Amino acid sequence: MEITFAGKRALVTGATKGIGRDIAKRLVKCGAQVVAVGRNRQQLESLKSEVPSVEVIPLDLSDWSATDEALAQVGPVDLLVNNAGLGWLKSMLDITEEDVDSVLGINTKALINVTRIVARSLIARKAPGSIVNISSQASLAGLMHHTVYCASKGAVDAFTRAAALELGPHNIRVNCVNPTVIMTDMGRLGWSDPKVAQPMLDKIPLGRFGEVSEVVDAVLYLLSDKSSMITGTCLPIDGGFLAC
Numbered sequence: 001m002e003i004t005f006a007g008k009r010a011l012v013t014g015a016t017k018g019i020g021r022d023i024a025k026r027l028v029k030c031g032a033q034v035v036a037v038g039r040n041r042q043q044l045e046s047l048k049s050e051v052p053s054v055e056v057i058p059l060d061l062s063d064w065s066a067t068d069e070a071l072a073q074v075g076p077v078d079l080l081v082n083n084a085g086l087g088w089l090k091s092m093l094d095i096t097e098e099d100v101d102s103v104l105g106i107n108t109k110a111l112i113n114v115t116r117i118v119a120r121s122l123i124a125r126k127a128p129g130s131i132v133n134i135s136s137q138a139s140l141a142g143l144m145h146h147t148v149y150c151a152s153k154g155a156v157d158a159f160t161r162a163a164a165l166e167l168g169p170h171n172i173r174v175n176c177v178n179p180t181v182i183m184t185d186m187g188r189l190g191w192s193d194p195k196v197a198q199p200m201l202d203k204i205p206l207g208r209f210g211e212v213s214e215v216v217d218a219v220l221y222l223l224s225d226k227s228s229m230i231t232g233t234c235l236p237i238d239g240g241f242l243a244c
Helices: 018-029 041-050 064-071 097-125 147-170 185-191 194-201 212-223
Strands: 009-013 033-038 055-058 079-082 129-134 172-179 234-237
Touching: 009 018, 009 097, 018 033, 018 041, 018 079, 018 212, 033 041, 041 055, 064 097, 079 097, 079 212, 097 129, 097 147, 097 172, 129 147, 129 212, 147 172, 147 234, 172 212, 185 194, 212 234
Parallel strands: 009 033, 009 079, 033 055, 079 129, 129 172, 172 234
Antiparallel strands: none
C-alpha cells in the first residue's frame, strides 16, 4: 500500500528524537513538507542536517502564548502529529503539584493548544486535515507508578474523540495511537533489564515490545487518505496487551 503526502505540509511536535523524529523523516520520504517542533535546539539542528528540507522550530510547548505566537508564523498545515510528551515513574503518594503541572502541561494542555491552532487554520482555509495524537496503552490500562501519566493520556483519548466529533463536519479527522513499550533509545534504557521487562512481556501475547517503525507505520496510515473513513479512533499498538 503506497502512501504519499505530496503537496501536504505536516507539523510534528516532539520531533527531536525517538518516535517523533522518525515520523518527521518518514513524512519527508512520503513527499510531505515537514515542520518539526521541539525544545532541544541542538537535536533539531541535527535533524535538519540529516534531512535539510525539514523546517525546524525550537519551542517550549508548555508556554501557551509562545506556542500561539510561534505557530502563527508556520503557515498552512494539512497534517498534525501531536507527539511531544513527558513521563516518569513515581508513587502516587509522592506526587507534587509540579509533577502534575509538568506532565499534564505537555501531554494534555499543549496538545490541546496545538490542535486548536491547526484546526482554526484548516477551517479558515476550508481545507481537509488529519490529526494524529500519540497516546499510550497507559490511557487504557492502569500501570504501576504511572498515575499522572495515565491521567494525562486518558485525557488525550477523551479529547481525541470529542475533537473528532467537533471537527468532522469540517472534514478534519482526529485519531490517536496507543503504543505499548517501544524500543526507542530511552525504551531500551528503561526496559533492557529482564527483571523489569519480563513482567510486562508476560502480559503481551506477541511476547515482545514494539519497534519505532511499527508506531510510525500506524501514524502514517491514519494521516493518509487510506484511512479516510476513520476518525475518533484510539488504536492500540500493543501486541495484544489490552486483549488479556
